[in-house]
Amino acid sequence: MSVDLQEHFDETIAHERRIEPRDWMPDGYRATMIRQIAQHAHSEIIGMQPEGNWITRAPSLRRKAILLAKVQDEAGHGMYLYSAAETLGAGRGDMTAKLIGGRQKYSSIFNYPTLSYADVGVIGWLVDGAAICNQVPLCRSSYGPYARAMIRICKEESFHQRQGYELLLTMMRGTAAQREMVQDAVNRFWWPSLMMFGPPDADSPNTAQSMEWGIKRHTNDELRQRFVDMSVPQAEKLGVTLPDPLLRWNDERGHYDFGPVDWDEFKAVIAGNGPCNTQRVARRKAAHDEGAWVREAAMAHARKNPERVRVSPEASS
Numbered sequence: 001m002s003v004d005l006q007e008h009f010d011e012t013i014a015h016e017r018r019i020e021p022r023d024w025m026p027d028g029y030r031a032t033m034i035r036q037i038a039q040h041a042h043s044e045i046i047g048m049q050p051e052g053n054w055i056t057r058a059p060s061l062r063r064k065a066i067l068l069a070k071v072q073d074e075a076g077h078g079m080y081l082y083s084a085a086e087t088l089g090a091g092r093g094d095m096t097a098k099l100i101g102g103r104q105k106y107s108s109i110f111n112y113p114t115l116s117y118a119d120v121g122v123i124g125w126l127v128d129g130a131a132i133c134n135q136v137p138l139c140r141s142s143y144g145p146y147a148r149a150m151i152r153i154c155k156e157e158s159f160h161q162r163q164g165y166e167l168l169l170t171m172m173r174g175t176a177a178q179r180e181m182v183q184d185a186v187n188r189f190w191w192p193s194l195m196m197f198g199p200p201d202a203d204s205p206n207t208a209q210s211m212e213w214g215i216k217r218h219t220n221d222e223l224r225q226r227f228v229d230m231s232v233p234q235a236e237k238l239g240v241t242l243p244d245p246l247l248r249w250n251d252e253r254g255h256y257d258f259g260p261v262d263w264d265e266f267k268a269v270i271a272g273n274g275p276c277n278t279q280r281v282a283r284r285k286a287a288h289d290e291g292a293w294v295r296e297a298a299m300a301h302a303r304k305n306p307e308r309v310r311v312s313p314e315a316s317s
């Protein structure tokens with residue numbers, strides 16, 4: 001590695017300019033970007049499952065159309081993100097194999113079951129809300145293709161969040177049983193939503209380096225706090241109780257204090273032992289296997305029309 005290349009990289013980061021695929025970058029930066037983008041892409045794709053569970057049982061045509069559009073958006077997000085990872089030399093087939101083999105992660109949140117239609121609303125409100133909190137700063141991430149993908153993703157996530165909140169407002173204006181369903185869903189999803197931001201800063205092995213490289217713009221704890229501060233007034237307006245007896249405004253800090261997150265549960269979930277890990281990965285593997293003929297057909301088509309279609313050899317794996 002020449003000193004010039006390292007200097008150019010450091011200067012690009014220091015001046016808040018973007019690293020592009022053609023640029024030299026340290027191996028560690030490339031590996032970190034692939035790790036984060038692959039994990040993010042896998043989350044979007046696995047994230048289709050919990051909500052997809054309710055498409056055939058949506059309570060009205062309108063709700064079904066909204067949910068279908070949302071789940072399709074998640075597929076699109078996964079595709080932009082896999083493409084962004086490919087610009088770093090990662091192969092899509094390889095990333096999928098790593099996901100299925102448990103060698104790459106996806107967000108812990110998608111290992112919880114969706115037990116009622118209120119969960120669709122709560123996922124929109126809290127899970128997409130947490131995603132927005134985490135992802136808006138990533139629009140300024142130092143790796144160009146990732147930052148640009150995040151701009152579109154965040155716009156769509158913000159529609160997702162609103163549809164969830166609107167669904168919940170509607171249910172809260174309904175019957176006592178509907179209000180109970182919403183409260184039950186909030187009780188189940190609140191703590192796992194806080195875990196989406198990752199381990200506490202003191203136990204986060206990647207944060208310091210990722211902040212230095214401009215990949216992450218805020219620490220896990222900063223974003224978690226921002227999410228809590230944002231959610232409390234929304235919960236009040238909705239008329240639900242957040243399941244944390246220690247949640248209260250702290251005048252001195254200018255933030256809400258909140259109770260301890262169960263990090264043992266988080267560790268178990270990311271180690272593969274959450275309520276739905278096995279089912280989620282098995283479903284992903286089955287979908288991948290069932291789609292083999294589509295990939296083969298696309299490759300056969302590409303071979304017949306080499307001028308019109310340019311695909312990477314990786315697409316067939």
Ligand code: BYC
Pocket residue numbers: 035036039040041043044047048074105106107108109127128130131134135195196197198199203204205206207210216220270
């Ligand atoms: N779940 O050093 P840390 C969505 C892992 S998609 C699982 O803090 P980092 C949506 C972490 O990977 C949501 N694993 O890591 C989709 C690392 O392990 P490895 C996904 C987690 O990377 C559809 C280890 O723990 N969003 O919102 O600096 C429908 C130590 O952590 C989790 C993204 O991926 C977790 N929650 O920070 C609706 C956003 N947390 O990789 C919604 C982009 C941590 O060393 N990603 N780990 O084996 C990020 O912002 C960062 O990667 C994280 C973690 C904040 C998640």
